[in-house]
Amino acid sequence: MRTQSLAKIAVVGMVGVLALTACSNSKKSGSGLGGGASSSGATSGGTYTIAFEGPLSGDNQQLGINEVNAAELAVNQANAKGDLGFTLKLLKADDVGDPSKAPAAAAQVLQDNTVMGVIGPSFSGATKAVGNTYGDAGLAVITPSASNGTLQTLGFKTFHRIIPNDNVEGTQGADWLARKGLKKVFVVDDQSDYGKGVADAVQSELKAKGVTVTRSSVDAKTTDYGAAAQSVKSSGAGALFYGGYDAQAALFAKALKAVSYTGITAGGNGVKSSVFTKGAGDAGNGWYFTCGCLDATIATNAKQFTADYTKAYNTPPSTYSPEAFDATNALIQAIKDAKSKGSVTKASVLAAVNAVDYQGITTEVKFGADGEPAGATTVSLYTQKAGQIVSVGLLKDQS
C-alpha cells in the first residue's frame, strides 16, 4: 500500500525533475568549433598563482614550513608594493616530503590554470618523482633546497635550483680538508638523500687525494649522538665532515664537545644556519661550513628579510627560508619580465625564468642551461665565531 503511493510520488517527483532541468537548460545556446564563452566577469585583472610544493605535514614539515612562509612573505610583499600590475596568489601543495605523495601534490598544482611557476619540491626524492610531470606541463620549477647532484642530469625540462648541488660543495670541501695535510678524516652522513650525497662526494674526493676516510652514518631522526661522537674521538681522525642538516649537526656538535673532540669539524650548506648556531651554542664555535652561497653580510636586505619574517610568523627564519625567499622573488621577477614582454603564460614565464638575473639575499639567482645555478662552482668557507657565522673567504683560496 505504502510503497505503491511512494512509487507514485517518486514518479511525480521525477517528472518534475525532468521538467525543471529541461527548462533550466533551454536558454543555452550552442557554439561552433573553437567557440565558447570565456569571459571572466567573476574576477577583474590578472591573477597569477605561484605554487609551493613541499612537506607541510609529516616528519619533515618544519622544513616545508620554513620555505612556504618565506614564499608567502615574498608574495605578500610583492602584492603590497602594488606595482606588479597583477595580483599574486600562493598555492600551498603539501607533498609530505614523500615521493609517493608528490604526484598528487603536483596534480593539485597543475589543476589550477593560473599557476605560473612552482617553488619546490623541497626534497630531491619528491623532485625525482614529479620532475617529468612539471616538465611535460611546461611549468617552471625552482627548488630552494633539492640539492641532489644528479637532478640536473635526469632530463627534467623545467627544472631550476638556486643552491649548488652536493657534488660541487663536497668535492671542494674535501680538497680543502686534504690541503690541511690530514691523514685521517671521519665522514658522517645523516642517511638522507642530501647528506649522503655530500658525504659521498667528500669521501671519494678525499680517497682520491690519499686521505684515509672512516665513514659512518647516523639516522637523522636520532637525538642521541653520543656513540657517534665517541666513535669520532676514538678513531683519532684529524677532522670530521658531517653531511646533513643543521638541527642534527647542532646535536652532534654538542655531543662532540661532551667528549671533548679537538679536531677540525665541518659541515655543508645544510648545516650553515641560525638553527645550528642557536642549537649548538658554544659547541658550534670553530665549526666550518662549505657553502656555494653569497656572504650574507653583503646583502643588506637580508637583515630586513629576517625582521619581516619574524614579524609575520613570530619566529625567525630558519633552514632554507632565505633560499625560498630568493626563489620566490626570482619567480615573481620572471612573471614581471614575462608580463612586460607581452603575455603571461606558462611558456613565457618559463622562458623568463631561464633568463632571469635576480640579486637575492643569499645568492645571485641566475640559471645555467641545465637549471643549475650559474656560477655555482664558487664555494665559500664560513665558520662560527662566538656564536655568529662569519665568512672566511673562497674555499679554493684556503689552505
Next chain:
Amino acid sequence: MTDFLNYLILGLTRGSMYALIALGYTLVYGVLQLINFAHSEVFMSGAFGSYIIIHAVVGDGKSLPWFGVPLVFILGLGSGALTGAVIAWSLERVAYRPLRRRGAPKLAFLISAIGMSFFLSQLAGKLFNRFTNNQFPTYFQQNRRVLSIAGADVSVIQLTLIVTAVLMMLFLDRLVSGTKLGRSIRGVAEDAPTAALMGINIDKTISRTFIIGGALGGAAGFLFGTAFTFSNIMGFLPGVKAFAAAVLGGIGNIRGAMIGGLLLGVVENLVPTAPWNGHAWIGIGWTDVVAFVVLVLVLVVRPSGILGERLGRAA
C-alpha cells in the same frame, strides 16, 4: 678498554631512558593487555610541560646560584611527571574507557591510541612549534666531569639520568609490590573479574595505572629533553624502542622493562661500534637493525621475553 667503558656509559644512559618509557608500556600492558601506542606522546608532553615551567622560573638560566640547580631539576622532573600524568589520564578517559565500555576488539584500542598519538603530537606542534631542535635553558654545565672510571669519564648529565631513572624504577617497584594501590594493580592484572569481586574498583585502578605510567613517561620526557632536544615528534622513535625494550624484558613485567631497557641501550651502543676504536665493524647506521635483530634472537629463545610475563597473566 677506556673506549669500551665510554660506550657502555653512553649505553646505560640511553638504556635508562628506554627503561623509564618502557615502564609506561609495561604497566598498561599488565592491566589491560594492550599496547598503549600513545604513550610516546605522553613522553613528549612531559618535555613540553616541564619546559614551560622551567622557562617561566629560570628564563635563560645562565646565572643560577649553585643550590638552584637541583631545585630547578626537581621542579622540572615534577612538572614533567605531572603533565605526563594528566595527559595519560585524559588518554585513558578518551581513547580507552569508551572502547572498553563497548567491548571493542583489542586492535580497536591500538588504532584509537594511534589516532590519539597523531592528534597529540600534531596539536603540540600547532600549539608550541614544529621545530625539532627545542632545548631547555642551560642552567647547569651538563658536560662537566664528575666521575672517572678507568679513564672513562662520566658527565653530570649522564650520572643524573642514570641515577634518577634507577631511583624512579626502585620507587615504582616498591609501589607496585608494597602498597595497597600496587596490590590492586596486580590484582586487576592477574584476574580482573575476581579483583572486582574482591572490591577493587577496576576503573579507578586502570586510571591510576595510566597516571603512574604517565608520570614516569613525562619525567622521562623531561630527562630526555634536558640531555638532548625535544620536539613534537620526539616521542615516536624512543617510543618504539621502549616498546621493544618492554617486550625484550617480558612485557607486563616491571623488572623486565628495566632490564630490557638497559640491555637495549647498551646493545645499541656497544654492538654497532665494536671493536670500539672508531672503526666499527657494523656501523652506527645499523643501530636499529642491531636492536631488532637482538630482539628477535632473544624472543626466539625465550618467546615471552627475558624475565617472562609476571604482572600480567601468561595466557
Next chain:
Amino acid sequence: MKTGFFSSPHVKRLAGCMALAFVLALMIGNQEGSQDDYGLAFRQAIFSPRIILFIAIGLLVFAAMTFWPYITPYLLRPGVRPLAVGGITVLVSQTLLKWSDDGRTGNGKFNSVASKAANTDGLAPMAKLFFSNYLGWILLLVTFGLGAAAILLSLRALAWVAAVLGVVGGIWAYTSQAAVRDFLGTPDHSTGGGVALIGYLTLAAAALATALATGDIADTRAFVNRLLAWRPGMPLVVLGLIVGVIAFVQATWFSPQGSNQTLTDTKNFFQGNGLANLAYQYLAWLGYVLFIATLLTAAAASYLRHKILGWVAAGLGTVALLLSLITMYDMTDLAAAAGVDGATGPWQNLGSGAWMACAAFFVLAGAGLVVATLGGRDEQDESAPAEAPAARSSDTLSRGFSAPGSSKVFLFVILATALFYPPTATGFWQKVLVSEIGIYVLLAIGLNVVVGWAGLLDLGFIAFYAIGSYTTAYLTGALPYKPPSFLHLSPLLAIPFAIAICLLAGVALGAPTLRLRGDYLAIVTLGFGEIIRITANNNPGNITNGPKGAFGIPHPRIELGPIKFVWGQNNLQYWYLLLVLIVIVVLLFRRLEASRLGRAWAAIREDEVAAQATGINTTRVKLLAFAIGASTSGVAGVFFASQIGYINPENFVLNNSILVVAYVVFGGMGSLPGAMAGAAVLTWLPEFLKDQVPAEDRQMWIGAVVLLMMIFRPAGLIPAKRRAAELRGLNRSSSAEVGAVPEGEGMGARA
C-alpha cells in the same frame, strides 16, 4: 574529592564538555606556536573573543547529553534520520565542497563563489538570485526548519510544503552551479551543486516520509528493504533514469579549452565536420533513443519481473554502452586531429555527461541482469535459500537488506562508480586515486588476510611492499646492479617475480617468529619492517642505491603481437589497470575466505590451542597467511614502482605500516569490503582535508577522526559478520576486563 558536588555526574559531564570546547578552540584557527614564546598560541586561542563560540559549543553538547532521554522519542520518528542526513549533506556541500574549479572564483567554495556570482552581470538571473543575499543559506534553513517542524508537530501539510521546497531547492542549487560553470566556460569537475541536489532530495524524502508516515517510530532499514524488494532492480532503474537524464539533457559532453558543450551543443559542433556517421547519428538522435529504449525495457522488466525482458534490457544496455564509447572515441579523436583549441587526443576533453551516459547504460543493463538472473517467484517468497551465498560473505553491508538481488544492486552501483566516476574527476583526484587510494586499498586487502582473518598483528607489512617495489626496480634495470639487458622486463611481467619473492619473504619472516603470540609478533614484524627499510637506505654493496632511490622505472606496457598498449602519464590508464588487479585479488580472496584455509584462519584467530587440537596445522596455516598477504603487497609494489617511476626508502617508513593496520581496523577487521573502504576513506581524507584545513594540521584532524571513529564504531565501518557476532556477545568473556568494568560516567559513555 569525595564530596557530592564533584562526583555528581552533571558536574563531571560539564567538565568534560568544557574540556572538549577548550581542545576545539586549540585545534581550530591559524594560531601557530613560536620557539620564542610557548604561550603565544595558547593565548591566541583562549584569550580571544572566539573562545565564547567554543564554550557555547561545549554547553550545547552538554545540554544535548543531559537532555538526551527527552530528545530520544522525537528522534525515533520517521523522517528524522534522512532529515539529518540531508541537512548535513547540504551543509557540507555549501561549506566544504567546491562549487567551481576556476581559479578566478577564489577558493571555489560556496561562499566565495556566491560572493563573486552575486555581482556578476550576465549570469543567468535565477542563478544570480540563488547566490545573492544568502538565499542559498536561507533556502536550506527554511527547508530544514519546515521539515523539522513537520516532524515535531506531525503536520502533514507542512511536510508536503517542505518536500516541494526540497525538490525545488535541489534543482535550483544544481542548475545555479551549472550556470556558473557555463558562464566561466572552463572545464569543471566541482561537486558542490550535485551534492547539494542529493542533500535537498534527501530532505524532500524526509519530508515525504513524515507526510506518509503511518507509525510514530521509524524503521529505516525495513523501509529500505521494502523499497529494494518491491521490484528487483528498480532502484537501479531509477538511478539510471536520474543519471541518464542529467547526462543527456544537461551535462557537458565535450569540453575542450573554454567551452562546456551539452549533447546538443556537441552535435552542432561536429555537424558537417566529417565525424563518422554512426557517432554523429548517436549525438543527433540515436543516443536519446537508446537511452529511452533501454530505460523502458529495464523498467518494464523490473516491474513485470520478466526474465526475457531483463535479458533484452541487459543486451540493449551493453550495446548502448559500447556505442557511447565508440562515439566518445570518434569525436575526441576527430577533435584532436582537426586541431580544435585545447583538444589533446582521443579520450581527452570529455565532459562528465558522456561518462554519465555510460554509467546510466551500465546501471540499466545491470538492472536487466538483476531481473534476468532472479530465482523463480516461489523462491523469492522464502528468500532465505536465494540469499545463502550472500549470507556467507564476510561483510555486514548487505546483512540488513535481505531483499532478493539487493547485493547485486549494490555491486552494480559500486562497479558503475568505479568504472565511470574517475574519468569525470579532476586530474588531482585521478592522481590521488591511482597513486594513493588504489594502492593502499590493495595493501589493505593483503593485510586483511594477516590481521583480519588469521588474527596475526603485523606492524611491518610495508616491508613486503618495499620488496615488491625493489624487485620491480631490479627487473626493469633501475638499480645499480642490473640483470642482463635481454632480461629487462616490463613491469607487468615483474608481477609474478614480485609475488614469488614476497611469498619467500613472508615465509622467511614467518618461520622464525611463529612461536610468538600477539604483541610479541607485532614488535618483531615492526622490527622486520625497519630492518628492510634501513637496509635499503644503508645500501650495503650498493644494491639499492641508498636514499637516492631507483629512478627511471619504466611504465607498464603490453606488446602481444598486434596488440600494443603503453601506459604513460595518463592516470586513467593506471586506474583501469589497478581496477583489474583489485578485482582479480578480491575475487580470489572471496573464494579463499570461504575455503578450508579461510576457516582454518578463523579457527586459529579465535583459539589457537583449540584449532591445533582439531587437527589444523597451525604453522602451515599461519605461514600461508603471511605469504598470501605479502604477495598481495608485492603486486601493489610493482604497480606503485612503475606508476611513480621512482622509489626510495622513504616510501617505506614505519608510519606507513602502522597506517595500513589502521586502515584495516578502521574499515572493519576481517571484512574485505571493510578493509577496502577503510583504506579508501583514510587515504581520501588527508587529500580532502587539503582544501579544508591548513596543511600542517591535516594529521591532527586525521588523528581526531580515527579516534572518534573507534570510540563510536569500534568494529569499523563495515564490520565482518563473524567479528560482529563476537562483539555482540558470543565471545564476550574472552576479554574479562570488559565485562568486569562497571557502568559509570565518561565522556564517551553516551551517544
